[in-house]
Amino acid sequence: MDEKKNIMRRLYLVYFSMVLLGLAILVKVIYIQTVEGDKWREMAKASTIRYENIDAIRGDICAEDGRLLATSVPIYEIRMDLSKDVIDDKIFRQGVDSLALMLSQLFGDRSKARYFSELTNARSNQDRYFLVKRNVSYHQLQELRNFPIFRLGKFRGGFIPIERARREMPYRTMAQRTIGYEREGVYVGLEGAYRSELEGIQGKRLMQRVSGGNWVPINDENEIQPENGKDLITTININIQDIVENALLRQLTRAEAEFGTAVVMEVSTGKIKAISNLTRRPAGNYEETFNYAVGESTEPGSTFKLASMISLLEDGKVKPEEMVHTGNGTLAYADRVMRDAKEGGYGSITARHAFEVSSNVGISQLVVKAYKDKPQHFVDRLKSMGLDKPLGLEITGEGQPFISDPKSPSWSGVSLPWMSIGYGVALTPLQTLAFYNAVANNGRMMKPMFVEEIRQTGKTIRRFQPQVINRSIASNSTLELIREMLIGVVENGTAKNIYSPLYPIAGKTGTAQVANTSQGYRNVHGRTSYRSSFVGYFPADNPAYSIIVVIHNPRGLLYSGGQLAAPVFKEISDKIFATQLNYPQPGYENLLASLPSFRNGNAEDLRTIYSAFDCKLIDNIQSTWATTIAKNDTVSFWEKNFIDNLVPDVVGMSLKDALFVLENAGLRVRFSGRGTVRRQSLQPGIRFNPGNQIYVELN
Known part of the structure; x- marks a missing residue:
């Protein structure tokens, strides 16, 4: 009996324990639901809902006339909600086969059977965020909107287009390193210098996690729209x-x-009108990989003789007609021998002619004679011209200038003479150009200028002004003499090969041996590497533009600045003179009048037309469309490409070509006149909506 009572007692104890445990659980549930309910509901919501940043559209980088150099083109990611809640079974069965076929035809990346299989599998899995295709263009998007199932929209056809942006350069590699780009989160060039202005402000969008772990946007009235970036108007x-x-x-x-x-x-303002940096790749082609003009600080060689001659003239140490004896073209300084390029030397010549023919022996003798007892005075004079200071460019990575100092432990008996001819000093090409530009600009050294304006939605919010960084590098009397000497280099000296009867050129050649850290001035093969350069300005009697050309380590027999770099200067100056400056050119207008007026159009048609006029063609392009420039009896062809959603430039085209290009772009065209297009109502390079109207006026 006692044993039975003990058993019952234990049963009651277990029973009451279970009741108490149940009551405790019930109380806890009620407590969680009432007291902590909001907290747990928020945690659950947080695991299925979150905010996602919406990237702002990055601002455009434009040329001086507004044409796009870099822009963010909309591209789309196409997703599809294949759940039965959205797409009815009957609609899916009737449309999936046709949809698979049309996707295969549009994109060409997968067969119809592959698309069909992927769509049906995603349907079986009730995938609510199935990836159809990335990097879809605007025109492809418009086609997709009319595809089976998709045409029913988001809520009945599961069609989910997501807009992204892709940075494109309409002129491809043109000034690519200066315009800049982004790689692995690092921005270079103007893209980096003006990153905060270009980026804009991100927005926010509410996203919900659905089956498969995918996140889809929720239509939310509280969505924060991004603020698009500002546009840069460059000087290019x-x-x-x-x-x-x-x-x-x-x-x-x-x-x-x-x-x-x-x-x-540009001489008067310092505006950079063009900048090109080309590197040879292993395959033999050339690409923009490094901004040598901005970042490569090296010994300039003979172009530095300008600074030496200005110092001599400014300090009254020499007169242009003073004689200097160069002997047989060699002269020993301490344990080193300096040589002139001309074998046998120049004999006795004037200081002016020593500069014109770039005599190392002549210039170094003049500098050593003037400053051997006070080398610091020479160095201080160079520094007074700003040659030891960086230009303070907005583009990062400017190379640091260097001027040897007599107080340095490395100063020796050869420092002053070699410094006078451009060794033991270092400048970037852009720093050298700014110095020569100051000579052309009456002594005022201008800060190189890359950006003219910042705009937002078409309105100018900031305008940059030309900036003087040295009010006078020398006296007017010295500048007048040195300008005569620079003209003499082209008329009587090392750059006689680029003399032009149409307009005067002033400048200086440079041929520098390139120092190698471990092999001195020879490379690993024991061969001397050279850097050829020419820097100057034109027209010399009324300077409009200054130009520097630097060619590093040529592999052929020619390596001097006069042979390699100066002809490039001449080609550039000739074409700018003919197309940009309003100077009379006897006979040139008559020639242009006889050539066809088309300058843009179908490349094959242009070849046929110009060939009929017996023109020489410089034509290495692969594109369907071309831009041409005629000079004398030679016509140069350049590729012309068009980008979706940006107004094409059709000025200079025939009506046939203009209509073809504009209508294929999605514009409605009205026109008047006959001949070639001389004006278009929509500015080239701006965005437009398909169906917009453009008016073109012909001659």
Whole structure:
């Protein structure tokens, strides 16, 4: 009996324990639901709902006339909600076969059977965010909107287009390193210098997690729209940039040079009108990989003789007609021998002619005679011209200038003479150009200028002004003499080969041996590497533009600045003179009048037309469309490409070509006149909506 009571007692104990446990659980549930309910509901919501950033559309980078150099083109990611809640079974069965066929035909990346299989599998899995295709263009998107199932829209056809942006350069590699780009989160060029202005402000969108772990956007009235980035209007002139790139590329290719750079600056303002930096790749082609003009600080060689001669004239140490004896072209300084390029030397010549023929022996003798007892005075004079200071460019990575100092432990008996001819000092090509530009600009050194304006929605919110960084590098009397000497280099000296009867050119050649850290001035093969350069301005009697051309390590027999770099300068200056400056050119207008007026159009048609006039063609393009420039009896062809959603440039085209290009782009065209297009109502390079109207006026 006692044993039975004990058993019952234990059963009651277990029973009451279970009741108490149940009551405790019930109380906890009620407590969680009432007291902590909001907290747990928020946690559950947080695991299925989140905010996602919406990238702002990055601002455009434009040429001086508004044409696009870099822009963000909309591209689309196509997703599909294949759940039965959205797409009815009957609609899916009737449309999936046709949809698979049309997707295969549009994209060409998968067969109809593959698309059909992927769509039906995603349907079986009730995939609510199935990826159909990435990187879809606007025109493809418009076609997709009319496809089976998709045409029913998001809520009945599961069609989910997501807009993204892709950075494109309409002129491809034109000034690519200066315009800039982004790689692995690092921005270079103007893209980096003005990153905050270009990026805009991100927005926010509410996203929900659905089956398969995918996140889809929720239609939310509280969505924060992004603020698009601002636009940059640069100083780049597309026509001059074309001229510079083609001239530099041809010479680099002929010389099989390692790399080269060419820059055009407007004398009065410092505006950079063109800048090209080309590097030879293993395959033998040339690409923009490094901004040598901005970042490569090296010994300039003979172009530095300008600074030496200005110092001598400014300090009254020499007169242009003073004689200097160069002997047989060799002269020993301490344990080193300096040589002139001309075998046998120049004998006794004037200081002016020593500069014109770039005599190392002559210039170094003049500097050593003037400053051997006070080398610091020479160095201080160079520094007073700003040659030891960086230009303070907005583009990062400017190379640091260097001027040897007599107080340095490395100063020796050969420092002053070699410094006078451009060794033991270092400048970037752009720093050298700014110095020569100051001579052309009456002594005022201008800061190189890359950006003119910042705009937002078409309105100018900031305008940049030309900036003087040195009010006077020398006296007017010295500048007048030195300008005569620079003209003499072209008329009587090392650059006689680029003399032009149409307009005067002033400048200086440079041929520098390139120092190698471990092999001195020879490379690993025991061969001397050279850097050829020419820097100057034109027209010399009324300077409009200054130009520097640098060609590094040519592999052929020619390596001097006069032979390699100066002809590039001449080609650039000739074309700018003919197309940009209003100077009379006897006979040139008559020739242009006889040539066909088309300058843009179908490349094959242009070849046929110009060939009929017995023109010489410089034509290495692969594109369907071309831009041409005629000079004398030679016509140069350049590729012309068009980008979706951007207004094409049809000025200079025949009506037939203009209609074809504009209508295929999606524009409605009205026109008046006959001949070639001389004006279009929509500015080239701006965005438009399909169906917009454009008016073109012909001659």
